[in-house]
Amino acid sequence: MQAIxxxxxxxxxxxxxxxxxxxxxxxxxxxxxxxxxxxxxARSIPTWVTGLAFISANLGALExxxxxxxxxxxxxxxxxxYWVGAIPAMIFLAVFMMPFYYGSKARxxxxxxxxxxxxxxxxxxxxxxxxxxxxxxxxSMNALAKLLNQLLGWNYSAALLxxxxxxLLYVLKGGLTSAIYTEVLQFFMIVLGFAPVVYLGLKDVGGxxxxxxxxxxxxxxxxxxxxxxxxxxxxxxxxxxxxxxxAHNPMGVDWFAxxxxxxxxxxxxxxxxxxxxxxxxxxxxxxxxxxxxPLVAAVPKMFFPILVILPGMIAAALTTLPSKxxxxxxxxxxxxxxxxxxxxxxxARADDSAAGVKAVGDALxxxxxxxxxxxLIAANAANKMTxxxxxxxxxxxxxxxxxxxxxxxxxxxxxxxxxxxxxxxALLASFMSGMAGNVTAFxxxxxxxxxxxxxxKGKSDEHYFWxxxxxTVVGIGLSIAAAYFASMYNNAMDIIxxxxxxxxxxxxxTFLLGMFWKRTTGTGAFLGLFGGIAGSTVFHxxxxxxxxxxxxxxxxxxxxxxxxxEMAQNFWLAAFAFTVCFTLTLVISLATxxxxxxADLKGLVYSLTPKIVDNNIPFYQRPAVVGIVLLIVCVILxxxxx
Amino acid sequence: MxxxxxxxxxxxxxxxxxxxxIDGAVVQSDHAIxxxxxxxxxWGLVLLVFGVLMLLGAIAGGKKNPPVP
Numbered sequence: 001m002q003a004i005x006x007x008x009x010x011x012x013x014x015x016x017x018x019x020x021x022x023x024x025x026x027x028x029x030x031x032x033x034x035x036x037x038x039x040x041x042a043r044s045i046p047t048w049v050t051g052l053a054f055i056s057a058n059l060g061a062l063e064x065x066x067x068x069x070x071x072x073x074x075x076x077x078x079x080x081x082y083w084v085g086a087i088p089a090m091i092f093l094a095v096f097m098m099p100f101y102y103g104s105k106a107r108x109x110x111x112x113x114x115x116x117x118x119x120x121x122x123x124x125x126x127x128x129x130x131x132x133x134x135x136x137x138x139x140s141m142n143a144l145a146k147l148l149n150q151l152l153g154w155n156y157s158a159a160l161l162x163x164x165x166x167x168l169l170y171v172l173k174g175g176l177t178s179a180i181y182t183e184v185l186q187f188f189m190i191v192l193g194f195a196p197v198v199y200l201g202l203k204d205v206g207g208x209x210x211x212x213x214x215x216x217x218x219x220x221x222x223x224x225x226x227x228x229x230x231x232x233x234x235x236x237x238x239x240x241x242x243x244x245x246x247a248h249n250p251m252g253v254d255w256f257a258x259x260x261x262x263x264x265x266x267x268x269x270x271x272x273x274x275x276x277x278x279x280x281x282x283x284x285x286x287x288x289x290x291x292x293x294p295l296v297a298a299v300p301k302m303f304f305p306i307l308v309i310l311p312g313m314i315a316a317a318l319t320t321l322p323s324k325x326x327x328x329x330x331x332x333x334x335x336x337x338x339x340x341x342x343x344x345x346x347x348a349r350a351d352d353s354a355a356g357v358k359a360v361g362d363a364l365x366x367x368x369x370x371x372x373x374x375x376l377i378a379a380n381a382a383n384k385m386t387x388x389x390x391x392x393x394x395x396x397x398x399x400x401x402x403x404x405x406x407x408x409x410x411x412x413x414x415x416x417x418x419x420x421x422x423x424x425x426a427l428l429a430s431f432m433s434g435m436a437g438n439v440t441a442f443x444x445x446x447x448x449x450x451x452x453x454x455x456x457k458g459k460s461d462e463h464y465f466w467x468x469x470x471x472t473v474v475g476i477g478l479s480i481a482a483a484y485f486a487s488m489y490n491n492a493m494d495i496i497x498x499x500x501x502x503x504x505x506x507x508x509x510t511f512l513l514g515m516f517w518k519r520t521t522g523t524g525a526f527l528g529l530f531g532g533i534a535g536s537t538v539f540h541x542x543x544x545x546x547x548x549x550x551x552x553x554x555x556x557x558x559x560x561x562x563x564x565x566e567m568a569q570n571f572w573l574a575a576f577a578f579t580v581c582f583t584l585t586l587v588i589s590l591a592t593x594x595x596x597x598x599a600d601l602k603g604l605v606y607s608l609t610p611k612i613v614d615n616n617i618p619f620y621q622r623p624a625v626v627g628i629v630l631l632i633v634c635v636i637l638x639x640x641x642x
Numbered sequence: 643m644x645x646x647x648x649x650x651x652x653x654x655x656x657x658x659x660x661x662x663x664i665d666g667a668v669v670q671s672d673h674a675i676x677x678x679x680x681x682x683x684x685w686g687l688v689l690l691v692f693g694v695l696m697l698l699g700a701i702a703g704g705k706k707n708p709p710v711p
Contacts, residue, residue: 009661009662009665009669012661013658013661016654016657016658016661017654020650020653020654023650024645024647024650027644027645028644028645030644031644031645049647181645181647181650184647184651185647185650185651185654188651188655188692192655192685192688192689192692196681196685200676200677200679200681203677204677413675414675414676414677415675415676415681416670416673416675416676416681416682417665417670418661418662418665418666418670418682418686419662419676419681419682419685422658422662422685
């Protein structure tokens with residue numbers, strides 16, 4: 001990505017946004033009187049606000065960048081992350097699980113686990129969750145600081161500290177409410193900031209129909225390059241290429257991995273048990289509002305592919321239209337290295353271009369198209385080109401791709417000053433609110449599930465309120481440290497994501513059995529979770545994705561199984577971990593005696609909790625009715641793009 | 643919680659909308675990058691309308707539930 005020059009209007013928009021979020025924190029500060037106000041918003045927020053915050057807490061910047069990348073790499077099948085991997089789980093959370101979370105009066109997901117099982121399960125879950133939130137916010141802040149560094153030339157540390165400072169200011173003042181309000185603001189920033197980019201991009205490729213025609217040649221070209229047999233609709237149909245088998249779609253997955261691995265295990269594990277998102281619903285003002293939160297969120301979620309995946313597809317289509325002069329951006333190369341390569345092109349001798357080509361490639365540090373560089377050297381020798389022209393040619397001759405740069409390359413291509421500021425502010429906003437979301441989930445779990453539970457029982461509320469604030473500062477400090485850690489090691493991101501996968505994959509089995517089978521025991525849940533985590537670690541150590549070398553990507557204990565792609569490996573790992581945890585929990589529960597009586601489990605387990613009677617609310621507001629309608633719309637979407 | 647979120651959303655987008663629309667109408671003259679469309683003016687007006695709607699919602703909400711002092 002080449003640097004972007006911001007104008008005064010762009011900075012004005014950025015500063016206005018920052019001023020508003022800090023203003024929100026300041027205004028809310030006077031309502032923060034107890035630890036519950038600060039950490040759980042005292043359960044007082046209207047549904048549409050918690051609903052948008054629910055979806056916004058998930059729509060981090062990494063998601064925005066990553067989904068556009070997947071859209072370019074895999075086409076419309078990426079929408080499975082939404083229509084299969086999110087909507088059904090969100091509806092399940094609303095209709096079946098929210099009554100236990102909200103009705104049990106638990107203040108956090110680990111606290112629910114303590115009520116349902118015992119302290120061991122809570123401790124395991126809260127420690128794992130606390131560590132993960134810190135790393136998640138660190139990874140996201142590292143990406144932000146790197147982006148500001150590459151794009152605007154800001155100093156990495158300054159960018160990291162300033163952005164963290166802004167988050168600290170508004171979270172410390174307004175607590176969870178501040179984070180939730182800012183997430184709603186960010187939601188509108190993202191929608192209104194990126195919509196014009198999508199509109200201009202789609203217009204430029206000639207509309208939806210022309211884009212699909214171009215994507216057919218993408219399927220042909222990429223298939224030919226990889227020696228794979230892709231049908232013409234590999235990028236434009238969501239299901240047909242998947243049903244044709246892993247060899248016929250760019251994701252390299254089959255339908256079972258999508259439906260069971262992604263649609264059931266990963267999706268339900270994330271949406272139904274991750275406190276980061278569930279916390280938003282728990283802040284709602286009453287039970288019906290809490291249950292409707294994920295449903296309100298499901299509506300925009302269903303249509304987000306237009307905003308986040310379509311840009312990737314537009315970018316892929318643009319590459320087939322020579323007149324648009326667009327390429328998927330190459331990996332970032334510093335200006336010094338470009339300058340070095342340019343001078344090498346100028347000094348290379350046309351009669352010995354092989355040496356020149358090699359030197360240019362070394363200077364850039366990336367794979368290059370030797371034929372094109374040879375032609376460039378010859379062209380420059382025959383007719384002197386300017387530095388700028390040579391640099392532009394070099395940019396086009398690099399044969400490596402940085403798909404994560406797709407979204408910003410479109411912003412840069414279509415946005416005049418002003419609109420550019422709006423889009424960049426939206427991106428910045430989602431990075432910062434990602435950090436705020438993680439920190440507000442972290443401080444609640446730390447204060448209530450670790451500090452109050454194990455270190456300082458029975459203190460006054462002022463004490464925990466103070467502690468909540470102190471731990472917010474600590475959480476941001478640790479996030480900054482995690483960001484530096486992620487920036488220092490190239491593999492840090494991969495390893496962190498890997499560990500997330502091990503810990504998260506089995507979790508839903510514990511909740512499913514715990515909530516719907518009263519016989520599940522604490523020992524069964526605890527050992528089942530451990531078994532699931534161990535199972536996924538072993539699975540990973542024995543499998544590998546095609547084209548990867550044994551190591552961080554798996555297979556370090558010997559390759560027993562090879563998957564066509566990393567994505568397939570992930571989906572199958574999740575399916576395996578879930579099955580191990582489910583089976584172990586089931587068997588151990590049958591072999592051990594439950595410590596809880598039926599009376600203890602009232603309000604925590606489905607069969608022992610009185611059904612919620614929705615007679616007093618109009619039928620169109622009942623979660624079950626709304627859930628069914630949403631599910632039908634989701635099925636229709638799947639068929640429309642079948 | 644005391645503050646109606648529609649106030650900050652409405653105020654911010656009204657401000658950004660006015661800013662973008664003025665920029666599109668007065669400052670920008672070359673629209674080659676945005677395919678010949680004066681996107682700043684159009685989108686500024688869209689933001690302005692959205693911001694004003696939010697403010698109207700906040701005013702209506704404030705009349706229905708007067709804020710607790």
